[in-house]
Amino acid sequence: MSEPEHPSPEPLTPEHFSDAEIPLPESSPPLQGERIAFTGTLASMTHQQAFEMTEQQGGTATQHLGRQNTMLVVGEEGWPLEEDGQPSVKIQEAADLLHIGHPLRILQESEWLQLIELQEPDQESHKLYTPAMLHKALDVSVNQIRAWERRGLIKAVKKVYRLPYFDFQQVAGVRRLLLLLNSGISPTQIESGLRKLESIFPNVDRPLAQLELLVHDHHLLLRDGIGLLEPASGQRFFEFNPSDEDSATEDDESTITFPTESDQDKFSSDNPDVLFQESCRALDSNQLDQALWGFRQAIQLVPTKAEFHFHLAETLYRQNNLAGAIERYHTTVEHDPYYLEAWTQLGCLYAEQNRHPEATRYFQAALALHPDYPDAIYHLAEVLQQLGRHSEAASHWQTYLHLDSRGPWAENARQSLQQWEEQIKGE
Known part of the structure; x- marks a missing residue:
């Protein structure tokens, strides 16, 4: 005997229940x-x-x-x-x-x-910083960051048209290690401290490798109460009458120092890449005249290498030769129109000379290549504000904050936006 069929229940829908019966x-x-x-x-x-x-x-x-x-x-x-x-x-x-x-x-x-x-x-770009952003956030010069990259202390996570983006913590870690070394803490003590972090931080191998590179870098000398010490070898160096040398330099500001014959011997290679690397090391050591001479020699051998012109421009700028630096940055983008940092540097130098319309064009050229380039967005906003184009500047401040909401530049952008909004309300 078959069971009586029962009608299927009507499917339940949200309308069967009131808000009181099912609280969200x-x-x-x-x-x-x-x-x-x-x-x-x-x-x-x-x-x-x-x-x-x-x-x-x-x-x-x-x-x-x-x-x-x-x-x-x-x-x-x-x-x-x-x-x-x-x-x-x-x-x-x-x-x-x-x-x-x-x-x-x-x-x-x-x-x-x-x-x-x-x-x-999922927004990886929020964790990555350009050299200029790191300079502002960590008070480490852009030149120092580039030098660390050349020496293998830090590695760019990605590059966009030669522009490197770095992991913030990686660069901050190198800065912390250098501060400890320069304060007189021995490499052995620092290594001991890092080893104690291994149980908590599995990636402690990275700062240990950075520490080893720093210690074995022949440019690193630590200052203590006696003089200068090279931590890798324990060899001590003494400074002889540094104040006399400083005063001599101050007394004769018009004197231009050229590399001596022995200095030029260091750059006697016919290989342009070797010349370039030696010149970069001189630049890292603030031996600007030697660097200038070496970069010019490399350019004579390979006149079309954009990177050579860019570093020559950097050297000229550090020597306060703005006109020479601008000329070389122009030469850089002539040989490589995609050299992002050269376009941005041109914008910064023109802005430094209060030539804001020209600066605007160069920042816009950089953004045409890389629309999410934080440095160019920030500097363009500054220039537009100087030109009285406040609504355009505000738009760029907002774009910058979308890319970087944490750094010191972000705080400046927020303050500028707030001032603009208050000005709009007052009109």
């Missing part, structure tokens, strides 16, 4: 229930601002690290090493907690920013 779930703050401590220098904000942000996102910020903590955030402006080269107290405490099995999460600053949705995880 409210999302919890991303840091709810978390007790968070911070260590190291934060690149995006101060520790006080991070505390306030933690509270706003439902968490509890603590000055000290203990068993009640669930998270430790490590700042990305250099490795978390103290002035003695050893890990910070909180890092050592975190290692102890992990050793006994305490469930402590350790996040890099950028990971924490992603967690509270202040940084998009």
Whole structure:
């Protein structure tokens, strides 16, 4: 005997329920229930601002690290090493907690920013910085950053028309190591401190390799109470009457120093690439006359090499020869119209001379090649503001903030935008 058939129930739809019967779930703050401590220098904000942000996102910020903590955030402006080269107290405490099995999460600053949705995880460009951006953020000269790249201390993550983009923490790490070395901390002490980070940071091999390169770089001399010391060999160097040499230079500002015969012997190669590398080393050592001579010799051998002209322009600029630098930057883009940094440098030099209409054209030329070039966007906004074209400047400030929301330039961009908005309201 067959079972009686029952009609199929009518499918349920949202109309069957009232809002009172099915309350919409409210999302919890991303840091709810978390007790968070911070260590190291934060690149995006101060520790006080991070505390306030933690509270706003439902968490509890603590000055000290203990068993009640669930998270430790490590700042990305250099490795978390103290002035003695050893890990910070909180890092050592975190290692102890992990050793006994305490469930402590350790996040890099950028990971924490992603967690509270202040940084998009899929926008890699937000983590990459041009040499000029790093100069502003870390107070390291663009020339120094280029020198570090040439010596293998840092490596560009990507290049756009010769323009290198670097990982912020990689460059900040080198800066931190140099500060420790220059303060007199021995390489052995720093290595010991880095080794203690291995249980927490799996990529500690990178700063160890950077440290080795720094120590074995023959240009590195450390100053202590006695004089200058080369850490690789322990050899000591003494300065003889440096004040006398300085005063002699100041007394005769009109004197132009040319490389001596022995200096020129160092650049006696007929290979233009060898000449170029030797000249770059002279430039890194601030031996500008030698660098100038070497770059000119390389150009005589290969007149069409854009990179040779660009570095000659850089040398001339550092010698305060603006007219000569501008001419060589022009020659650079004549030989390579895609040399982004040369276009931007031309814009900066014209802006430096208050020739803002010309500067605008060169920044626009750079952006025609690379529309997301942060340096050119920022400088173009500055020039447009000087020209009184405030609405156009505001548009570029906004574009810049989309690309870089964390650095010192970003703060300047926000202030300029705020001033423009207040001006609009007052009209």
